Each structure stands twice: as structure tokens, then as C-alpha cells.
Amino acid sequence: MIRIKRIYEAVSQDDGFRVLVDRLWPRGLKKEQAQIQLWLKEIAPSAALRKWFDHEAEKWATFKNSYTQELSTNKAVKQLVDAYKKHPNMTLLYAAREQQYNHALVLQDFLIQKMALS
Incomplete structure (x- = not known):
């Protein structure tokens, strides 16, 4: 299962393998608070x-x-797919306040479709 979540939300056991998918580090968040694996x-x-x-x-x-x-030619997609194969309970983390229109939603859909074709 691939979930998405704001990185500022509380960490949960349900998150599984936590992956930050933002180019920039989230404002005001210390690395130890983020509890990310990738x-x-x-x-x-x-x-x-x-x-x-x-x-x-x-x-x-x-x-x-x-x-x-961009994702269709992005080499980092393979790294994320490989991580998912090892950790099928994964949460993609993003910092944006906007929850309805953000890149993590697009990435989640892209990965789900890619896995269905594999």
C-alpha cells in the first residue's frame, strides 16, 4: 500500500517505510522529528x-x-520502486499545505500504475 501524508502530521506505525518526496527540506522540522527512512x-x-x-x-x-x-524519465523512480518492493507498506511524505493539489498525489498514482504494469 502506498499512502501519502503531510510530513508535519504525527508519525504512525501505519506509515511503514516513510519517504520524503520533496526537493527542499520542510521548514521548521528537525531531521530526527521527521523519522524518514529515505x-x-x-x-x-x-x-x-x-x-x-x-x-x-x-x-x-x-x-x-x-x-x-518528468517521472517517466526520472531515474529516481527505480529507486522508489525498489524500496517499495522491499517495504510494501510505504508513505510518501510532502510538506505542502495544499492537500488536494500536490505532487505527492501525482507520484502516488504514477507508482500505483507502474506497479500494476510490472
């Missing part, structure tokens, strides 16, 4: 795409398509 900066959207999107709902469809294209 930080995959490289799997986050490119800086240009992230800045362009800025969590604006009207840009969501274009952002999803652009980020999915």
Missing part, C-alpha cells in the same frame, strides 16, 4: 515546474501531465 529529492518536480504550478488549482491538469512526463 529522502528522494530527485523524484520531486523540477524547480521550474514547481515554481510555475505554485499549487494553483487552475493549473492542476497541466501540472499533472507535465510532472508525469
Whole structure:
């Protein structure tokens, strides 16, 4: 199971293997508080795409398509898939306040589809 969660939410046993999927370290959070097993900066959207999107709902469809294209050629995807195979209970962690329009949702969908095709 691949879950997503804000990194600022309380750590839970249900989280399983915790992976931070943001390019930047979350503000105000100490590394020991995060309790992550993996930080995959490289799997986050490119800086240009992230800045362009800025969590604006009207840009969501274009952002999803652009980020999915980035993921299709991103070498970090293999590292995340390999981690999932070892730890099938995984939580993708993100810092954004926006819970409905964020890259972790796109990444979760991408991984679920990729696993279904494997």
C-alpha cells in the first residue's frame, strides 16, 4: 500500500517505510522529528515546474501531465520502486499545505500504475 501524508502530521506505525518526496527540506522540522527512512529529492518536480504550478488549482491538469512526463524519465523512480518492493507498506511524505493539489498525489498514482504494469 502506498499512502501519502503531510510530513508535519504525527508519525504512525501505519506509515511503514516513510519517504520524503520533496526537493527542499520542510521548514521548521528537525531531521530526527521527521523519522524518514529515505529522502528522494530527485523524484520531486523540477524547480521550474514547481515554481510555475505554485499549487494553483487552475493549473492542476497541466501540472499533472507535465510532472508525469518528468517521472517517466526520472531515474529516481527505480529507486522508489525498489524500496517499495522491499517495504510494501510505504508513505510518501510532502510538506505542502495544499492537500488536494500536490505532487505527492501525482507520484502516488504514477507508482500505483507502474506497479500494476510490472
